[in-house]
Amino acid sequence: MQLDHVFGALSDATRRAIVMRLCDGEASVGELAKPFEMALPSLMKHIRILESSGLVASEKTGRVRMCSLQTEALATVEGWLAVQREIWEQRLDRLETYVEKLKKREKSNARKRRSK
Amino acid sequence: MQLDHVFGALSDATRRAIVMRLCDGEASVGELAKPFEMALPSLMKHIRILESSGLVASEKTGRVRMCSLQTEALATVEGWLAVQREIWEQRLDRLETYVEKLKKREKSNARKRRSK
DNA sequence: ACTATAGTTAGCTTTATGGCTAACCAATCA
DNA sequence: TGATTGGTTAGCCATAAAGCTAACTATAGT
Numbered sequence: 001m002q003l004d005h006v007f008g009a010l011s012d013a014t015r016r017a018i019v020m021r022l023c024d025g026e027a028s029v030g031e032l033a034k035p036f037e038m039a040l041p042s043l044m045k046h047i048r049i050l051e052s053s054g055l056v057a058s059e060k061t062g063r064v065r066m067c068s069l070q071t072e073a074l075a076t077v078e079g080w081l082a083v084q085r086e087i088w089e090q091r092l093d094r095l096e097t098y099v100e101k102l103k104k105r106e107k108s109n110a111r112k113r114r115s116k
Numbered sequence: 117m118q119l120d121h122v123f124g125a126l127s128d129a130t131r132r133a134i135v136m137r138l139c140d141g142e143a144s145v146g147e148l149a150k151p152f153e154m155a156l157p158s159l160m161k162h163i164r165i166l167e168s169s170g171l172v173a174s175e176k177t178g179r180v181r182m183c184s185l186q187t188e189a190l191a192t193v194e195g196w197l198a199v200q201r202e203i204w205e206q207r208l209d210r211l212e213t214y215v216e217k218l219k220k221r222e223k224s225n226a227r228k229r230r231s232k
Numbered sequence: 233a234c235t236a237t238a239g240t241t242a243g244c245t246t247t248a249t250g251g252c253t254a255a256c257c258a259a260t261c262a
Numbered sequence: 263t264g265a266t267t268g269g270t271t272a273g274c275c276a277t278a279a280a281g282c283t284a285a286c287t288a289t290a291g292t
Contacts, residue, residue: 011120012250016196023203042251042271049249063259063268071204077286078197080132081190087139088187092162128280147236156239158281165279179238179289 001054003080006073009053016036017047019055024067029058029065117170119196122189125169130154131162135171138185145174145181 009015018032033043047067050056054073058065125131125137134148149159163183170189174181 003132004127004129007123007132011123013120013125014250016119020203021198023200023207025207028268038250039252040255041271044270045250049235060269065269069204071201074200078201079192083141083193084136084190085187085194087136088185091139091141091151099166128278154245154280155282157241157283160240176239179287181239216291 001073001075001076005053006055006077009050009055010077012046012049013051014043018046018050018067019069019074022056022067026066026068029067032067118190119191119192121169122171122193125166125171126193128162130159131166134162134166134183135185135190138172138183142182142184145183148183172191 010019014036017035020081021027021032021035025063029044029047032047033040038041041063047056047058050067051058057070058067060066128134130152131152137143137151145156145160145163148163149156152159163172164173166183167174170186172183173186174183176182178227
């Protein structure tokens with residue numbers, strides 16, 4: 001399950017809609033197709049992409065294929081974002097304490113100037 | 117700042133690397149280019165894409181262009197994921213309580229059967 | 233003024249994406 | 263068994279993506 005493919009899969013509104021639908025529970029290809037104007041084969045392509053990205057799994061029984069969300073894939077993406085957030089927040093924290101330091105120095109300098 | 121474009125921008129390893137680099141603070145185009153084997157114009161394209169997705173902002177002073185992370189864009193993506201997670205977790209909760217109910221009924225049925 | 237640096241523009245290739253139609257299985261249902 | 267339903271394959275098209283080179287612009291340093 002590659003980050004590239006997961007992000008790629010989510011970069012299309014149709015596919016995000018499918019993912020959102022599947023958050024509510026399993027669905028057949030037909031059910032998934034209903035809300036869209038798209039021809040079935042086009043929609044199937046999207047499902048394939050979702051599958052190969054690891055976001056969706058499906059299994060065929062009889063003639064209907066049921067699709068379900070693979071939440072781990074979404075969790076992986078969340079994880080990546082969380083890591084980045086941590087990094088930039090740490091940096092902002094350092095920056096803030098640095099600015100604090102500057103301010104204090106400013107004040108003490110001001111005192112010195114006044115007492116000259 | 118469209119979800120489509122943000123996810124699309126993040127679906128490329130080079131661009132994710134740039135984003136990661138920028139989490140550590142501002143950088144010029146040249147600095148960003150260093151770690152990659154890519155020709156400059158190719159890298160510039162990536163920067164453009166990151167900019168048009170809203171993930172990165174840049175400003176040119178003199179002859180160097182400084183790029184910085186726009187954390188709101190990343191936050192938006194995190195938000196979308198969080199919403200989906202909430203939905204599927206609620207469903208799993210409902211499912212769990214449903215299974216609990218079934219179990220209890222099973223037990224009470226078992227008691228009834230025993231007391232027959 | 234000359235040269236080196238830092239980006240930028242233009243234009244080309246190759247490959248991938250997103251959509252379509254038409255024809256084709258394979259399981260149900262009547 | 264014959265028709266219907268649910269999905270699948272194959273193949274076409276238009277556009278966008280990711281890379282390149284070559285040539286250009288505009289600042290900074292000497």
